[in-house]
Amino acid sequence: MFTALEVSQTLRKIRRQNPLIHNITNMVVTQFTANILLALGASPAMVNAEEEVEEFVQIAKALVINLGTINAPQAKAMQLASRTAHDHHIPWVLDPVGVGACTYRSRVAVELLANHPTTIRGNASEILALYALYTQQASHHSGHGVDSKDQPEQALEAAKKLALSCHAIVSISGKTDYITDGHQVIEIHNSHIMMTKVTGSGCSATAITAACLAVETDALAASAHAMALIGTAGDIAMQNTKGPGSLQIALLDALYLLNEDQLISQTNIKLQ
Amino acid sequence: MFTALEVSQTLRKIRRQNPLIHNITNMVVTQFTANILLALGASPAMVNAEEEVEEFVQIAKALVINLGTINAPQAKAMQLASRTAHDHHIPWVLDPVGVGACTYRSRVAVELLANHPTTIRGNASEILALYALYTQQASHHSGHGVDSKDQPEQALEAAKKLALSCHAIVSISGKTDYITDGHQVIEIHNSHIMMTKVTGSGCSATAITAACLAVETDALAASAHAMALIGTAGDIAMQNTKGPGSLQIALLDALYLLNEDQLISQTNIKLQ
Amino acid sequence: MFTALEVSQTLRKIRRQNPLIHNITNMVVTQFTANILLALGASPAMVNAEEEVEEFVQIAKALVINLGTINAPQAKAMQLASRTAHDHHIPWVLDPVGVGACTYRSRVAVELLANHPTTIRGNASEILALYALYTQQASHHSGHGVDSKDQPEQALEAAKKLALSCHAIVSISGKTDYITDGHQVIEIHNSHIMMTKVTGSGCSATAITAACLAVETDALAASAHAMALIGTAGDIAMQNTKGPGSLQIALLDALYLLNEDQLISQTNIKLQ
Numbered sequence: 120m121f122t123a124l125e126v127s128q129t130l131r132k133i134r135r136q137n138p139l140i141h142n143i144t145n146m147v148v149t150q151f152t153a154n155i156l157l158a159l160g161a162s163p164a165m166v167n168a169e170e171e172v173e174e175f176v177q178i179a180k181a182l183v184i185n186l187g188t189i190n191a192p193q194a195k196a197m198q199l200a201s202r203t204a205h206d207h208h209i210p211w212v213l214d215p216v217g218v219g220a221c222t223y224r225s226r227v228a229v230e231l232l233a234n235h236p237t238t239i240r241g242n243a244s245e246i247l248a249l250y251a252l253y254t255q256q257a258s259h260h261s262g263h264g265v266d267s268k269d270q271p272e273q274a275l276e277a278a279k280k281l282a283l284s285c286h287a288i289v290s291i292s293g294k295t296d297y298i299t300d301g302h303q304v305i306e307i308h309n310s311h312i313m314m315t316k317v318t319g320s321g322c323s324a325t326a327i328t329a330a331c332l333a334v335e336t337d338a339l340a341a342s343a344h345a346m347a348l349i350g351t352a353g354d355i356a357m358q359n360t361k362g363p364g365s366l367q368i369a370l371l372d373a374l375y376l377l378n379e380d381q382l383i384s385q386t387n388i389k390l391q
Numbered sequence: 392m393f394t395a396l397e398v399s400q401t402l403r404k405i406r407r408q409n410p411l412i413h414n415i416t417n418m419v420v421t422q423f424t425a426n427i428l429l430a431l432g433a434s435p436a437m438v439n440a441e442e443e444v445e446e447f448v449q450i451a452k453a454l455v456i457n458l459g460t461i462n463a464p465q466a467k468a469m470q471l472a473s474r475t476a477h478d479h480h481i482p483w484v485l486d487p488v489g490v491g492a493c494t495y496r497s498r499v500a501v502e503l504l505a506n507h508p509t510t511i512r513g514n515a516s517e518i519l520a521l522y523a524l525y526t527q528q529a530s531h532h533s534g535h536g537v538d539s540k541d542q543p544e545q546a547l548e549a550a551k552k553l554a555l556s557c558h559a560i561v562s563i564s565g566k567t568d569y570i571t572d573g574h575q576v577i578e579i580h581n582s583h584i585m586m587t588k589v590t591g592s593g594c595s596a597t598a599i600t601a602a603c604l605a606v607e608t609d610a611l612a613a614s615a616h617a618m619a620l621i622g623t624a625g626d627i628a629m630q631n632t633k634g635p636g637s638l639q640i641a642l643l644d645a646l647y648l649l650n651e652d653q654l655i656s657q658t659n660i661k662l663q
Numbered sequence: 664m665f666t667a668l669e670v671s672q673t674l675r676k677i678r679r680q681n682p683l684i685h686n687i688t689n690m691v692v693t694q695f696t697a698n699i700l701l702a703l704g705a706s707p708a709m710v711n712a713e714e715e716v717e718e719f720v721q722i723a724k725a726l727v728i729n730l731g732t733i734n735a736p737q738a739k740a741m742q743l744a745s746r747t748a749h750d751h752h753i754p755w756v757l758d759p760v761g762v763g764a765c766t767y768r769s770r771v772a773v774e775l776l777a778n779h780p781t782t783i784r785g786n787a788s789e790i791l792a793l794y795a796l797y798t799q800q801a802s803h804h805s806g807h808g809v810d811s812k813d814q815p816e817q818a819l820e821a822a823k824k825l826a827l828s829c830h831a832i833v834s835i836s837g838k839t840d841y842i843t844d845g846h847q848v849i850e851i852h853n854s855h856i857m858m859t860k861v862t863g864s865g866c867s868a869t870a871i872t873a874a875c876l877a878v879e880t881d882a883l884a885a886s887a888h889a890m891a892l893i894g895t896a897g898d899i900a901m902q903n904t905k906g907p908g909s910l911q912i913a914l915l916d917a918l919y920l921l922n923e924d925q926l927i928s929q930t931n932i933k934l935q
Contacts, residue, residue, distance in 0.1 A: 139536045147693040147709050149419040149460075153590035158635050163590070164489065164536035165419050168462035171493040178492065178536070188693075190712035190736065192462065217708065220722065221715040264683045264708035264722070316919065318697035318707070363702050364915025371636025375588065411808045421691040421732075425862035430907050435862070436761065436808035437691050440734035443765040450764065450808070464734065643908025647860065 120340040121305050123386040126351075127379040129335050129344040134160035138333035141179035142326060143167045143197050145187025145216065148319030151367065152183075155323040158375040159348070161330040167193060172200035179204075180333035182211035183326050184231060186224050187265070194227045201234040210237040210332035210341075214325040217265040219248025229253055232285055237332055238342045239281065240290040240325045242267035243274035250277035253284065266315070271297055275304070288342045292324055296346040298339065305343040308387035309350025316363035317370070324349050343388060351386045352377055392612040393577050395658040398623075399651040401607050401616040406432035410452035410605035414598060415439045415469050417459025417488065420591035423639065424455075427595040430647040431620070433602040439465060444472040451476075452605035454483035455598050456503060458496050459537070466499045473506040482509040482604035482613075486597040489537040491520025501525055504557055509604055510614045511553065512562040512597045514539035515546035522549035525556065538587070543569055547576070560614045564596055568618040569663075570611065577615040580659035581622025588635035589642070596621050615660065623658045624649055664884040665849050667930040670895075671923040673879050673888040678704035682724035682877035686870060687711045687741050689731025689760065692863030695911065696727075699867040702919040703892070705874040711737060716744040723748075724877035726755035727870050728775060730768050731809070738771045745778040754781040754876035754885075758869040761809040763792025773797055776829055781876055782886045783825065784834040784869045786811035787818035794821035797828065810859070815841055819848070832886045836868055840890040841935075842883065849887040852931035853894025860907035861914070868893045887932065895930045896921055 139162045144152055149165055156163035166175045169192060176182050182204045184197045204211040213236040215228040229252050241249065244267040271293030278289040283301035290298045296307040314320045327349050331341035349370075355377070356369035411434045416424055421437050428435035438447040441464060448454050454476045456469045476483040485508040487500040501524050513521065516539040543565030550561040555573035562570045568579040586592045599621050603613035621642075627649070628641035683706045688696055693709050700707035710719045713736060720726050726748045728741050748755040757780040759772040773796050785793065788811040815837030822833040827845035834842045840851040858864045871893050875885035899921070900913035 137538075141536075145709070146418050146690050147697050150422060150590060150694060153419050154635065154639070157588045157590055162536055162538045164492075165417070165460050166489070166493065167460060168495065170463065170495040174493050174495075175536075188709050188711060191714065217710070220708075221710065221718050223712065223714040223718075264685075264706055264719075266681075266706045316701045318694060318701055362916030362919035363698065364912035364919070367698070368636035368640055368912055372634030375634035375636070409810075413808075418690050422694060422862060425691050426907060426911070429860045429862055434808055434810045436764075437689070437732050438761070438765065439732060440767065442735065442767040446765050446767075447808075640908035640912055644906030647906035647908070 120337060121343060121388055121390045123382045123388060126344045126347045126386055126388065127382045129331050129341065130348060130377065132334035133330050136334055137162050138180035138330060139164060139178060140181050140183065140326065140329050140333065141166060141176050142183040143172065143193065143200055144183055144185035144322060147187055148322040151319040152322055152326045154371055155374065156326050156330060158371045159327060159330055167196050169196045169199060172196045173203045176200045176203050176209060177207055179209060181329035182209060183329045184211060185214040185216055185322055185325060186218065186228060187216040189224055189227055197231060201231055205234045212236060212238045212240055212325050212329045214322060215241050215245050215249050218245050220264055225252050236287050237338050238288040238290055238328055240328055242321060243269035243271045243291055243293055246274040246278050246289060246291050250281045253281060271295055288338050290328060290342045290346060292321055292346065296350065298343040298346060300339045303339060304391040306389055306391055307346045307350050309347065310353045311357045313357065313363060313366055314353050317367045347386045347388045351382055354385055355381060392609060393615060393660055393662045395654045395660060398616045398619045398658055398660065399654045401603050401613065402620060402649065404606035405602050408606055409434050410602060411436060411450060412453050412455065412598065412601050412605065413438060413448050413451035414455040415444065415465065415472055416455055416457035416594060419459055420594040423591040424594055424598045426643055427646065428598050428602060430643045431599060431602055439468050441468045441471060444468045445475045448472045448475050448481060449479055451481060453601035454481060455601045456483060457486040457488055457594055457597060458490065458500060459488040461496055461499055469503060473503055477506045484508060484510045484512055484597050484601045486594060487513050487517050487521050490517050492536055497524050508559050509610050510560040510562055510600055512600050514593060515541035515543045515563055515565055518546040518550050518553065518561060518563050522553045525553060539565065543567055560610050562600065562614045562618060564593055564618065568622065570615040570618060572611045575611060576663040578661055578663055579618045579622050581619065582625045583629045585629065585635060585638055586625050589639045619658045619660045623654055626657055627653060664881060665887060665932055665934045667926045667932060670888045670891045670930055670932065671926045673875050673885065674892060674921065676878035677874050680878055681706050682874060683708060683722060684725050684727065684870065684873050684877065685710060685720050685723035686727040687716065687737065687744055688727055688729035688866060691731055692866040695863040696866055696870045698915055699918065700870050700874060702915045703871060703874055711740050713740045713743060716740045717747045720744045720747050720753060721751055723753060725873035726753060727873045728755060729758040729760055729866055729869060730762065730772060731760040733768055733771055741775060745775055749778045756780060756782045756784055756869050756873045758866060759785050759789050759793050762789050764808055769796050780831050781882050782832040782834055782872055784872050786865060787813035787815045787835055787837055790818040790822050790833060790835050794825045797825060815839055832882050834872060834886045834890060836865055836890065840894065842887040842890060844883045847883060848935035850933055850935055851890045851894050853891065854897045855901045857901065857907060857910055858897050861911045891930045891932045895926055898929055899925060
């Protein structure tokens with residue numbers, strides 16, 4: 120399940136099936152996320168009014184919930200959409216942006232866990248904070264907004280325990296990405312440090328995770344394939360990049376042009 | 392009215408008059424739409440609070456209403472702004488994004504028709520859905536979010552009838568664009584398929600339609616010229632493009648640099 | 664305080680300290696602003712719910728308040744965040760986008776002045792309008808949305824008086840930028856006219872001002888250094904630019920790569 124060839128098969132399925140991905144996400148990354156999903160071969164939609172999310176999510180193949188710029192109306196829509204997704208067996212991904220930095224979003228994140236996300240994807244600081252909040256340990260305050268101050272390795276044990284407690288896949292992004300169901304751990308050694316200088320690169324990984332879950336029923340494999348896809352596209356994009364401006368453009372082009380040969384030669388994915 | 396030379400004259404008027412275009416649009420495309428209008432030579436503003444839209448629209452030369460990410464406060468602002476626009480003879484364009492996919496936005500779209508849009512611009516699925524809703528036929532559910540699953544040709548008859556019923560121009564974007572007042576039909580054979588891989592390319596067409604309506608009183612001509620402008624700029628942009636990332640950047644550059652020679656040699660516009 | 668060398672030292676401090684910048688800004692420029700701050704070396708966050716801004720701003724090193732697309736909930740969050748920033752001696756910057764164009768935002772802007780912005784940064788029309796509103800002169804209506812119709816020179820006297828009345832730095836962007844505390848005036852002669860064709864270039868200047876205030880205690884110097892940084896990066900970016908699309912990308916790359924040699928050879932900053 121964890122080879123570049125299988126990553127390539129998941130990508131082919133996305134391009135063939137063009138799955139509708141419902142995103143309730145933050146206002147910083149809406150455009151970039153939509154463009155990432157289009158470049159990948161999926162069909163994005165950003166419906167987020169409480170009046171329509173329950174109806175809309177039912178025609179979607181997967182749902183993204185991203186807490187980046189939540190407010191009360193959006194939190195309500197997220198609750199409705201994720202509950203409906205769970206009730207209808209539609210996979211959904213939680214991106215707990217900035218969890219631990221503020222009391223409000225920490226509470227919203229923990230409440231959303233009750234709707235059983237298929238995958239939780241965040242940076243190391245977010246996974247550490249979410250696990251601490253979930254187990255009612257003294258809340259972990261990152262004190263630094265939305266960028267991670269911890270290394271992925273430091274969050275791996277918390278990720279495993281969170282995965283087991285929530286019956287979810289947990290996906291930690293960083294220099295090495297770790298994806299776990301609590302038992303198995305997949306490592307991805309792609310993705311350049313400059314990617315952290317493009318806003319929304321983490322949020323894009325989340326959206327791609329949703330697209331993979333839409334076409335691949337093994338959630339651990341789908342979540343790992345997603346990190347392999349963005350990591351490899353990022354590495355290819357870096358070859359034609361002078362700085363973070365040209366990187367975001369090159370990333371969209373690379374994702375659109377990504378093929379099996381590139382994945383086989385450049386994707387570094389392995390079961391731990 | 393329907394030659395490349397006249398398209399060029401409309402562009403020249405926009406650049407000279409720098410019309411203020413008021414946009415109440417979705418959160419995915421706000422930045423791209425503003426950049427498209429600036430590149431074209433217009434002056435965009437995105438005011439969308441109910442406290443100020445009535446006052447603001449009166450200093451604008453045209454209004455865009457785009458349903459992409461509506462919620463209740465924005466729907467109220469759209470109602471106020473479009474009514475004021477109509478009362479003050481300010482042209483306005485309705486982009487019924489995703490109409491038919493959800494009950495709420497379908498209802499909002501039909502209610503907005505009461506304020507007499509100058510032009511309705513959408514993809515084939517949206518025009519088919521809006522016509523069905525307007526005539527209270529069984530609602531047409533696209534079942535696929537915001538990307539069109541129908542070809543423009545399939546929507547042409549519905550577009551003509553909708554135009555006649557609403558006394559509006561109806562503009563369908565697709566491989567071929569069709570613009571009709573219910574009697575005459577203009578065809579534009581520009582615009583590359585990769586444009587559908589850039590989010591907001593349809594929304595940009597809507598914003599450009601508003602800019603053309605701001606300077607050209609013949610609404611059918613203005614609406615057709617808009618599709619010719621973005622289609623031709625898109626074709627030029629494609630020449631320097633590797634994927635959808637570089638396409639969106641090249642499109643802004645091409646629009647900014649677009650000149651009469653390019654329009655005359657590359658615009659494919661004709662009266663049916 | 665007002666040499667290219669000192670601009671370079673401020674940039675170095677930002678890159679070393681990676682200050683968290685809290686932005687409550689408009690929905691057009693959120694992504695671009697975040698990317699500008701990341702390229703500069705700061706850490707942006709866009710938290711804007713009334714439930715969390717007071718808590719979040721206390722871990723930030725500076726705050727941006729930008730009125731571009733305000734509505735009632737956001738105006739409340741702005742009031743709470745800026746009051747907390749003032750109470751905790753956290754520098755904050757007011758960008759009064761479109762002030763004077765609508766009654767509502769004019770009132771909000773004047774109310775925010777009560778929380779003592781460290782710096783007010785706007786275009787000439789906005790500074791003229793804000794000064795007129797603050798002194799309860801007949802309100803200055805620009806009648807043209809958010810793009811300036813006045814030259815910076817015309818706003819300099821108003822800027823000085825506003826600075827003295829509010830005990831704030833006032834920073835006017837334009838062909839020449841003027842930054843004043845009411846006594847001293849700094850001029851920056853960088854920044855190309857095409858920058859006005861990229862949406863959010865003014866808003867980016869505001870965000871960079873906040874990043875400079877986060878690391879440099881002299882507010883006049885910090886505000887001037889910010890305009891020098893974006894102006895110089897803009898000039899460098901123009902060298903590889905065909906239009907406003909490629910300019911916005913080149914600007915991010917140039918800001919990321921900006922070094923002392925470039926600043927010393929290209930920054931045109933002087934005390935008047």
